[in-house]
Amino acid sequence: MDKSLSGRAAIAGLGATEFSKNSGRTELRLAMEATLAALQDAGIDPSEVDGFSSYSVDKVPEYEIARLLGCNNVKFFSQIPHGxxxxxxxxxHAAMAVATxxxxxxxxxxxxxxxxxxxxGSGDYGFANTPTFENVNYGWYMPHGFHTPAAWVGMFAQRYMHTYGATSEDFGRVAVAARDFAATNPEAFFYExxxxxxxxxxxxxxxxxxxxxDCCQESDGAVAMVITSAERAKDLKQKPVVIKAGSQGIAQGQQxxxxxYRDDITGLPEMGVVxxxxxxxxxxxxxxFQTAVIYDHFTPFVLTQLEEFGFAPRGEARNYVMDGHHARGGTLPINTHGGQLGEAYIHGMNGVAEAVRQVRGSAINQVDDVENVLVTAGTGVPTSGLILSAA
Structure with missing residues (x-):
């Protein structure tokens, strides 16, 4: 019996709201808009949905979406932590549920x-009022000024620069390329x-x-997708986007x-696991890969991820971006939607959506002859990744 996950499930529907700085409506409303759009895109009746998965920080409970959709029997639901x-x-998780x-x-x-x-990124999280393990752990850092994600990432970036000779301009080339793609994407906040x-x-x-x-946006919006079996997806409205591989990763010394406190903080070993x-x-x-979506909450970690996946040797991603491989017309254009730097920050879900469009051949900044797209999730935390492919 083949127990491999690869190729068993597919993304059959995709939906999203507009991305803004003030949506003017509740997160539940945004979630429903995106979900209904994804189901319509797939040609699937809402009552057929029998599973849900989202983030633990998403404030929209799956049972309420199930009620509003008119679902009869929901048999699977999961929430993943770590933003x-x-x-x-x-x-x-959806692919595993479908495959099994x-x-x-x-x-x-x-x-x-x-x-x-x-x-x-406010730096005001109320940690003192909720003394759970993670919040107490931050008590060792915050007195020293480590209050925000930018400060936390800045420490890693400083060490990377010291060790490998990278410069602020190397990080800037990531931002310039992302904004170039956003400038031609009408859905991006930084369009034109x-x-x-x-x-x-x-x-x-x-x-x-x-x-x-170097820092991602703060955005309002929602993205949703529908996952079903690869076999069933062949008979639905859209070109199937096969889930070729999926993984989560935690590495030694992870916080x-x-x-x-790792021996070396110039890499992202959890992304290496993935x-x-x-x-x-x-x-x-x-x-x-013909294109990739590399999680870009902060530009320095884009370089590190390129190294973890073998696109550049350790410490040499700065040369990779200096040569423009990541940019429009490069050997591996990344974040062709504009990324979280240029399109929107929807916790990376809008990046998965761009990978779906690239495989379908419907992206605004479409790359030629896309067969496989790599997608990565947030870095500095326990993380995840995907390979999405043409059927």
Whole structure:
């Protein structure tokens, strides 16, 4: 009996709201809009949904979406922790449920008013009032000024620069390429607003070595997808997008954005765990991808992820981006929707959506002859990844 996950399930429907800084409606409303759009895209009746997966930080409960959809018997539901590290994991969980027969039609979703309702980068999290393990752990860092994700990532970036000679301009090339793609994507918040490397260098410091333009947006919006069996997906409205591989990863010494006590903090070993598993499941390697969606909450970790997946040797991703391999017309265009730097920050779910469009051949910045797309989730935390492929 073949127990491999590879190729057993497919993404059959895709839906999204607009991306904004003030949606003007509840997160539940956003989730329902995206979910109904995804079901309509697939040609599946809402009553057929029997599974859900989302993020533990998503404030929209699956039972309420099930009630509003008119679902009869929901047999599977899961929530994945660690914020952006969950970006690919709901699709993995849905694929496992479908491949094992636990559920037949699973909706994955992420809905958030992260700009108009609350802000992850505020530095004010109420940790002292909720002394759980994770919050107490931050008590060792916050007295030293490590209050925000930018500060946490800044520490890793400083060490990477010290060890490998990377510069702020190397990080800036990631931002410039992302904004170039966003500038031609009408759905992107920064549509028609490209930047230059000079713009990047002149943007204000947020937490050295991170400039403002090294940091992702804060956005309102929702994205949803429908996962079913690869066999069934062949008979539905859209070109099937096969889930070729999926993985989650935790590595030794892992903490939440503050894994500073590892022997070496210039890499992302949890993403290395994901890379090895994705390649093992799929039988593919770095040369198999025509495009990729690399989680870009902060530009330095894009370089590190390129190294973990073998697109560049350790410490040499700066040369990779200097040569423009990641940009429009490069050998591996990344974040062709504009990424979280340029399109929107929907905790990476909008990046999975772009991978679906690339495989379908319907992306605004479509890459030629796409067969396989790599997608990664948030870094600095327990994370996840996907390979999505043409049928």
């Amino acid at each position: 952006g590290g969950a970006a690919c994991a709901p699709i993995l 027969g636990v559920a037949k039609t699973v909706v994955v979703y992420r809905a958030m008013n992260e700009r108009s309702w609350y802000r992850f 607003k490209p930047i230059t490397l000079e713009d990047h260098q002149n943007s204000r410091w947020v937490c050295e070595p991170l400039h403002l333009l 939440i954005m503050t894994s500073f 890379a090895k598993e994705l390649y093992a499941q799929s039988g593919l390697g770095p040369d198999a």
